[in-house]
Amino acid sequence: MVHDMVSENAVIVFGRRGCCMSHVVKRLLLGLGVNPAVYEVEEKDEEGVARELEAIGGGGDNNKVQFPAVFIGGKLFGGLDRIMATHISGELVPILKQAGALWL
Amino acid sequence: MNSPTSHFVPPRRMGVYDPIHQISMWEENFRSNVSLSASTLLIDDAEIKFDNQSEYASHGIPGTSKQYDQEANRLADKIQRRLAQNREAARKSRLRKKAYVQQLESCRVKLMQLEQEVDHAKQQGLHIGGTGLGSNSLGFAASLNSGIANFEMEYGRWLEERNRHTLALRNALSSHMGDVELGELVDGTMNHYFKLFGMKSAAAKADAFYVMSGMWKSSAERFFFWIGGFRPSEILKILVPRIETMTEQQRSDISNLGKSCQQAEDALSQGMDKLQQMVSESVAAGQLEEQTNTPNMSTAMERLAALVSFVNQETLLQMSRILTKRQAARWLLALGEYFQRLQALSSFWANRPSKPAECLIP
Numbered sequence: 001m002v003h004d005m006v007s008e009n010a011v012i013v014f015g016r017r018g019c020c021m022s023h024v025v026k027r028l029l030l031g032l033g034v035n036p037a038v039y040e041v042e043e044k045d046e047e048g049v050a051r052e053l054e055a056i057g058g059g060g061d062n063n064k065v066q067f068p069a070v071f072i073g074g075k076l077f078g079g080l081d082r083i084m085a086t087h088i089s090g091e092l093v094p095i096l097k098q099a100g101a102l103w104l
Numbered sequence: 105m106n107s108p109t110s111h112f113v114p115p116r117r118m119g120v121y122d123p124i125h126q127i128s129m130w131e132e133n134f135r136s137n138v139s140l141s142a143s144t145l146l147i148d149d150a151e152i153k154f155d156n157q158s159e160y161a162s163h164g165i166p167g168t169s170k171q172y173d174q175e176a177n178r179l180a181d182k183i184q185r186r187l188a189q190n191r192e193a194a195r196k197s198r199l200r201k202k203a204y205v206q207q208l209e210s211c212r213v214k215l216m217q218l219e220q221e222v223d224h225a226k227q228q229g230l231h232i233g234g235t236g237l238g239s240n241s242l243g244f245a246a247s248l249n250s251g252i253a254n255f256e257m258e259y260g261r262w263l264e265e266r267n268r269h270t271l272a273l274r275n276a277l278s279s280h281m282g283d284v285e286l287g288e289l290v291d292g293t294m295n296h297y298f299k300l301f302g303m304k305s306a307a308a309k310a311d312a313f314y315v316m317s318g319m320w321k322s323s324a325e326r327f328f329f330w331i332g333g334f335r336p337s338e339i340l341k342i343l344v345p346r347i348e349t350m351t352e353q354q355r356s357d358i359s360n361l362g363k364s365c366q367q368a369e370d371a372l373s374q375g376m377d378k379l380q381q382m383v384s385e386s387v388a389a390g391q392l393e394e395q396t397n398t399p400n401m402s403t404a405m406e407r408l409a410a411l412v413s414f415v416n417q418e419t420l421l422q423m424s425r426i427l428t429k430r431q432a433a434r435w436l437l438a439l440g441e442y443f444q445r446l447q448a449l450s451s452f453w454a455n456r457p458s459k460p461a462e463c464l465i466p
Contacts, residue, residue, distance in 0.1 A: 018382070019404070020375045020376075020379040020382065020407075021375065023375050024371045024374065024411070025371075027371040027374040028368065028370075031367050031370055084411065084414060084415055084418060088368065088418040088419055089418065089425075090357075090360055
C-alpha cells in the first residue's frame with residue numbers, strides 16, 4: 001500500500017498526524033505550487049511504516065527514515081532539513097520540475 | 105532613618121520604667137509614648153495624693169481612719185492598674201519593634217541576593233541596564249535553569265567575540281587587506297554565527313520557551329524577533345543595499361534567495377501557528393506535565409527552533425556562495441554593526457529619564 005503510494009505520486013509526504021513539522025513541509029510545497037500527496041501516520045503504525053519506507057529507500061546510504069519524510073519521484077528525498085537546505089540553495093524547484101511535480 | 109539596632113538594649117535588663125528611654129528612640133514610628141508618660145504622671149499624682157493623705161492621717165482622729173483605708177485601697181488599685189497598663193504598653197512596643205527588626209532582616213537578605221545576582225551577571229560580561237552594548241534583561245527565572253544559565257554565560261562571551269570580528273572586518277576593509285586573508289576572516293565570522301545556532305539548539309533542549317521568546321536579547325532586538333531568531337529575508341533586505349557593486353547574476357541570485365527565504369519563512373510561520381494552537385489547546389484542556397502530549401510539544405518546539413536556526417545558517421551559506429569574499433566581508437560588517445546599533449538603541453531608550461505625559465487625550 002505504502003509502496004504504491006510512493007510510486008504513484010510525484011511528491012508524497014509521510015508525517016505524523018497533527019505534527020507541526022509535517023505542516024511546515026506541506027505549507028512550503030503548497031507555497032511553491034506543488035500539490036503533494038500526504039499520508040498521515042498514526043503513532044501506533046510509525047515503526048512499521050518507517051521500516052517499509054526504508055525498504056523502498058533509494059535515497060542514499062543512510063536510509064534511516066524520520067518523520068516527516070518526503071519522497072520525490074518515487075525515491076526518498078529526505079526530511080525537513082534537506083527540503084529547507086535545497087530550497088534555500090535553489091536546488092529544490094528544478095528537482096520538483098524534473099519529477100513532474102511542478103510545471104511552470 | 106536611623107537604625108534602631110545600633111541602640112538596641114534587651115528589655116530584660118530594664119526596669120519597668122526604663123522602656124521610656126528605649127521607646128523614645130523610635131517614637132515617630134510607634135507612637136507609644138503618650139500612654140506611658142501619662143501613666144507615670146498619674147502615678148506621680150497618686151503618690152502625691154498618698155503623701156497628702158498620710159499627712160492628713162497623722163493628725164488623724166479615729167473616726168476618719170476607715171475613710172482613709174478606703175481611699176488608700178482605691179489609690180492602690182489605681183496604681184496597680186496604671187502599672188498593668190504600663191506593662192501592657194511596653195509589651196506591645198516590644199512586639200512592634202520585633203516585627204520591624206524582622207522586616208529589616210528579610211530586606212537585608214533580599215538585598216544580598218540581588219547583589220549576588222548582579223555580580224554573577226556582570227561576570228558573564230553582560231551589562232545590566234547600562235552603558236556599553238545593550239541592556240539585556242536577564243531572565244530572572246533563567247538563573248534557576250543551569251542549561252540556560254550556561255547559555256547566557258556563553259552568549260556573553262559570544263557577543264564579545266562577535267564585536268571583535270566586526271572590528272576586525274572594519275579594519276581589514278579600510279586597510280585593503282588581501283583577498284586570501286580577508287576570506288579567512290569572513291569564514292571565521294560565519295563559523296562564529298553557526299556556533300550561536302548550535303548554542304541555541306542546546307538551550308532549546310533546556311528551555312524551549314526561553315529560546316522562542318529571545319530572552320537573552322536586548323529589547324530592540326526582541327522587537328524584530330520572529331521565531332527564536334531573525335527573519336532571514338529581513339536581513340537580506342536591509343543589508344544588501346550596503347554592498348555597492350554587484351553583477352547582474354549576483355543581483356538575480358540574491359533576489360531568488362530573498363524569495364526562497366520568504367517562502368521558507370511563510371511555511372515556518374504557519375508551523376509556528378499550528379504549534380501555538382496545539383499548546384494553547386493543551387493548556388486550556390488542562391493537559392500539563394503529566395500528559396504524554398508535553399514531551400511531544402517541547403520536542404516540536406525544539407525542532408522548530410532548530411529549523412529556524414538551520415534556515416538562517418543556510419541563508420548565510422548561500423550568501424557566501426553568491427558573493428565574493430570582499431563583498432561578503434562588507435555584508436558581515438554591516439550585519440555586525442546592525443546588531444550593535446540595535447543593542448545600543450535598547451540601552452539608550454532604557455536609560456532615558458522618564459518624560460512627563462506629553463499630551464492628555466480627552
